[in-house]
Amino acid sequence: MSTTVRSLTRGKMLKISEVENFGAIDADADELLRECFQNHPAYIAAKENKKFLILGRKGSGKTAIFKRFLTEHSAHEFAYGHSFDDYPWQHHDLQAQTGVPEERRYFHSWKYLTLMGLAKILLNLDQSQPWSDESIESVQALEDFVVDSYGSRDPDVRQLFSPEKELRFKGTLKIPYLEISGERVRVKELPPHIQEVNQVIQEHVLRALTPDNSYYICFDQLDLGFVKSDPAYSQRLVGLILAARDLFLAARNRGKRLNVVVFLRDDIYQDLQFEDKNKITENFSELVEWHESSGGLTLKGLMESRFSRVLGDDSGPFVSWESVFDESREMPSRQTKYKHICDRTFLRPRDVIKFCNEILKQYKTLGAGDQFDNQVIHEARSGYSDYLLNELDDEIAKHVPQYKEYLEVVKELGSLQFSLENFSAAWVRRPSLSGIDPVAALGQLFEFSVVGYLKPGGRGGGSEYVWRYRDPRARFNAASEVFRVHPGFKEALDLLTGRS
Structure with a gap:
């Protein structure tokens, strides 16, 4: 078994040389992520339905929180995640409404997508349904609509906006005051009708949500394909933020525990311009940030949880930073080793994990003593610096x-x-x-x-x-x-x- 996921059953602390690594820089590949996850204030704020907009730099841990929502299972908690690495944006773009303010062009298409995610939870995962006489009719109406329109109780999210799909309305989900030929409308013809469609679907969804349960619809990887100069991209993001707020508040007003959690890079958010932005920033956003020594979660604490997981024993599983790094001798710059490392990061978990993995690599090569000393840190800086430059290339190349x-x-x-x-x-x-x-x-x-x-x-x-x-x-x-x-x-x- 990999030493990165080994349980603490050896009865003694492992030697540093026995460790494979301290985790991966990518949340998708990090075997320690679930075991060493720390309850960041941003996670708690979203979990407790206090904030829906989670901001942070690339690599700050937004995806780690996103994955935490999706992997936590409970009889009373349900989460559905949208990750847009393979999302058919060309279909979504066709849903842009005309004749409305730019910031609301995609408002209703995002709302429809979110409501369909909730419908999938209600029809396939939530065993409390129907929880009341009122919800019986609404759950049946949602099932009829989803199955008749998409052929399945659990449709593929990538097919929701396929232009040739036909949405079918009948029975309790008929749209009042809306004349639709044959009670059906093609998705490509949906924009003129989508406000009325959402209004009816939203009412049934909110009725069906069980008051004692918690529901989360999460959106991540929204920066993929981001081009700062593309106005349509900004309009899409603003539309999502406004739709998330609308559903978040609508559920709160009905006494339902629903959060539409949007994970977004803070630098992208800073450049967005729309009405009520300051209200959302002040009341509904939380920043994922890490600190050197105080003011919240620290990078030292992050690494100590990982050191404890891969090095600790049953009698004393906590392994401090000072147990791994020899802080009795300062770096040439008269800094502690911890400060020396932090100054070379962007204060992101992935940076400090990578730096410590490079230090471990040099430690094994040099055959050093019982702790990481100045020499192994100095030797690790080159490999780490190359990593940071490659990270920069991922972020900056398409913009500059x-x-x-x-x-x-x-x-x-x-x-x-x-x-x-x-x-x-x-x-x-x-x-x-x-x-x-x-x-x-x-x-x-x-x-x-x-x-x-x-x-x-x-x-x-x-x-x-x-x-x-x-x-x-x-x-x-x-x-x-x-x-x-x-x-x-x-x-x-x-x-x-x-x-x-």
Whole structure:
């Protein structure tokens, strides 16, 4: 059995060299995710129906929370998840309504999709149905509609908006004041009628939901295919957020425990513009964030739960950071090893897991002592830095196609710290970048936390570097005198400490 999932039955603490790894950076591949999951405030807020919009950087743990919802099973809790890596967006796009405000073009198509997810739960999973005389009629109406329209009580979500599908309305699910030929309508002709359709389906769903049960419809991977300049993408996201809020509040007003949980990257959310955004941000959103030492869940606590799982024993399963890392000797920068590692991450679980796995790899190669020391950390930085650069490529490539050329300018400077004057001088020496504003390019690198800028101290004194990953609301300041490359890229870009 893999030591990453070994139960604590050995009666003694394992040696570090016996450990395979401390988990994977991807929630889909992380064997330790379920066993070492920590109840982040964002998870609790969504679970208790207090917030429906969960925001966070890529890799911050949104998908871990999403998977937690889907894997927790109970006789009184039900969850259905939409993950859009293979979702037929071309069919959904055909559902855009015309003659309505842009932010509401996809409002009703998202609501319909969510209501169908709830119908699937009610018809296939919820054994409490029908829970009352009132719900008998509604459950039967939903079953008749779903089976007649899609041929199954459990239709494939990817087929809900197939243009040639025919929705069939009859009996208690007939649409009042709506004339439909033969009590049926093709999906491609649905947009003019979808508001009335949703109104009737929503009423039956809310009647059928058992008051003592909890229901969750979750949306993840919404950044796949994201293009910042695509207005249709923004309209889709806004429509989903507004539809989620509408159903969330409608269920709350009926005394039903329903949450439509939307997981979204905070940087994408910051760029969305729509009415009532501030109300949603203040009242219904929660940020998935991790800290170094205080203010919530810490990366140290995250790793200690993993150390305990793969190294601990029955008599004392908790394994502290200091049991694994030799903190008696500072790093050359006079930092603790923990601080040294955190500074090279974006304060994301995947980053610290990857760094610790690289340290473990070097530890086994060098045959070091009983703990991770300065040498193995130093040797691990190169592999980790390459990983972080590859992560950047996943995030930035489609938004800033020439970003690698931008990084070549940074490499030419040769140092972590530089001035705008230095950057501009190196920029003009590259003909391939002719016609591109170096200040705008630097701003784009700031947006993805490749660089930060020095902010002079105010009344409280003490200058500090501003990083987008630490503050999603931070904006680029081209007037700053000093810029700094994120330390995690130092080895991959072959940079020196200090100023160019």
